[in-house]
Amino acid sequence: MFDLDKLSIIAIAIGSILFFLRRSLRYMRYFQQEEYYPDRFTRWWLEKRAFDSRGTVVAITAGLATLGVAELNLPLALPISIVAAAILAIIAFREEDPCKVGKLTLKMTQRVTRIYRVALVIYTIAILLVAAAFFHNATPVAVGWFWLVQIIFFQTTFAWLIAANGILWPGEKRIQDGFMQEAKTILGKVDPYVIGISGSYGKTSTKSILAKILECVEPTFWPPGSINTPMGITREIRERLVPEHHYAVIEMAAYKRGSVTRLCNLTPPKAGIITAVGLMHLDRFGSLENIYLSKTELPQAVPQDGILVCNGDNEGARRVWGEFKKRVTLVYGLELDKGHLDCWMTDIQPSESGTHFTIHWEGKEYKGFTKMLGKPMLSNILAAFTMACALGYDPEYILAAIYNLEPEKHRLNLVKQGDGVLLDDSYNSNPTGFKAALEVLEAIPGGRKILVTPGMIELGELQDQENSKIAKEAAQVCDLVAVVGDTNRKSLVEGLRQGGIKEEQLLQFENRDSALSYLKENRKEGDVVLIENDLPDLYEAAVRF
Template structure:
């Protein structure tokens, strides 16, 4: 009887511990878009094995093993104490639904995965524990604690298993939603513009959408939504009959991703911002990235419209290989080759940027609140596309004047008597270097860099981070390196570039760095802080499990 009480306590504690631990793993699984392979890679790379629960169970096993004379009353007391500690520690952990840069979103799918994983885990716990008892473990309570350790360590596996079991039904639901969205597109028949690129596509979509919306009703997906199901949901819920232009951001997660999106939302026009090294790790090589991005150009009909960034070799090459009835090149550097539309006389200040745009033999002076060469390139690309669609260039220039900088995309905001230059949305070698140039041009006191560096650059990641840190050292008075992901490369570049060691600081996460910079004892008048990139929880230092 006392043995059964111990088994009940151990099983209940293990299951209750999973109710919180499962949520924490589900958060990262969701951030990996429910992809079991990528989740496994994250788990092994970050070594997010359980330590807390395992330690408690090991102590309980040892105490049970050496309990005086195998006294079962002592074993019950040990089990009760260990179980209470295990459950207490579990529920003292952060709740991923409330804490984190990207909180766990308990969508219908996430809820279903969690509930099934909990059910499977509970059944497995009860079956294994009772099975071990009937197979002859008897009063050897320490054995059951070792079983509890194995079960606790298996927590992420049950999340993946639950997702795999639910996938057939999830796939049917997705197909039904997708067909509904396709039917809406067939009924409304908007002029569809696809936008892709290794970087800049989200900003360009927002700029082009805002420009066209000022002239006629226009649909575009919000934020960085660029996957089939994200686009599906927006079409089903937001596309209106009067919106005769639809701008679709097309993300590439592997070769074939964009082709699939083009079959779903067939483009009549396309805009390619760049072909670069972003996501090199995911694709395995620059040539594969180029092939993936070319899928948009290939899908546009021969009588369609293709607009490409002529400053970018990959995008220029794409325009040459897949020409359409109208193929246009835009950029900021006409000296690199022919451009149909380009920007000159660029003057940046604290309020924004003045410029001249050259288009079809005319010059259009303008102003924008946007800063930095990448954003100006996105603006020229949007101008080119809008004018190619027949919009009056003067109207387009007026719309550009009213554009508001997107949050976290190199937007400048007051911070007391200083400024924050927020470029935390993401980062790439060209964008990082440009952000540093903007920082250098701004007036004020100290110039401070806060960054975790750049990710998803594969084998060149360390070299690229070191190289941009060399540039930062010649501009910044203080550098704050966040997390461990690129710490060594950034520190090497900053120190090699001449930054004094006492001006280089390390912080585990963004919040600690911001707290340091905003504290009265460390803040100085007119500081300008560049926040370059902000890695999601997957990359930043992982809290222990």
């Protein structure tokens, strides 16, 4: 007859592996959102205290129960283990499906599938090795201790994903390098005029605006949305770039020194736009000077006979303009008091339908209109206008294209809601953009001015200071503020109170959905609601495992 205690150890091992099957996918969703960076994923795990509780409770209960019946010499180790293992499996498979739940669901890409499978293999091997150690001396006491060992396995689920990613990285890099070389070959054969766009903010909108303007005159390639990483751009080139494309407008993201250089090597630019050098991703770069140096990688890659366009309203971008001269080097802006401008905008008149403005270029004035709102978006329009003019296109034609542009989703676009207004600026946020959004909120006629925000992130050691500072300004504009989530709650509430907001005007919610639900139920005539930023699950969600 087979030893019952050995059967108990087998049951525990099976239960543990079944638990890992689903639980690892839940952690994988956050690993994917952290772009597979082990240090960032580990920091998230620690800061959010994303520790296992459900599996650990089962393991402790089963372990202590088994040790207890062993002490009483009762033959109950096997039934306890079978029941507990079954509970583990039920818990795991009743949990939320990470591919269906959350603001950003888990995308089962080929890379995710590889990491998942390797993690499952090494987890299974580790479980079986530990099980073998207990198996050869199987007793009820050994069964109890094997249950308690499962606590370590459950608490380190995230680490098995990191280990699998590390094992796969050399092969992953070879795959990526192969795809990138293929994309470079395609790009070389098509040979479009590449315009790179880099900056701490405004890249995606400027790319979209410029590409749509150029598309009106020549076939233009641009990666959609916020695709701005080497592999994202590589995929777009391999799948969508065709010989007819005359222009290629490429957004170049930077998360560390060398990021933009890598993108410039992939898509060598003949012209470039620097939208801003700001505090975004300060936590990754460590200093504003490092951010500046990363942005200069684009102008360094633009050839001497190329075109460089910089935002004169931004100190860092203006510095780039001064230090990196090309055949054509232009500076644009909205603020004439900052210094020389080659192209600027005045007579800005916002309304619910959009914004009227006047652009000054080469000694002439050009009246224009856009459906977009807010100074940051107008600055992006001006960047695109300046580059298009530098490429030789008629300013009036460019303005006609701008007139027909639709606002980008979640970038301070105005949505009428009955007699009220929703200003959706939820894509992301930074100090400049937040301030501009508050100006638009104040300018739009209506009833109560309401702000819904989780604050700003990735500002490093300045994050609390910047959130508190903008909250003081919000207190002067808003009749009601809904602070969302825990990430910036303390600094936002502190700033709002310092700004003079009354307690009855300050609401706090765990997530955006509960805030919007409250506002819907307590809506008043003419409410103007600004949604400023919407953090991913990494920051907002209260994680429970």
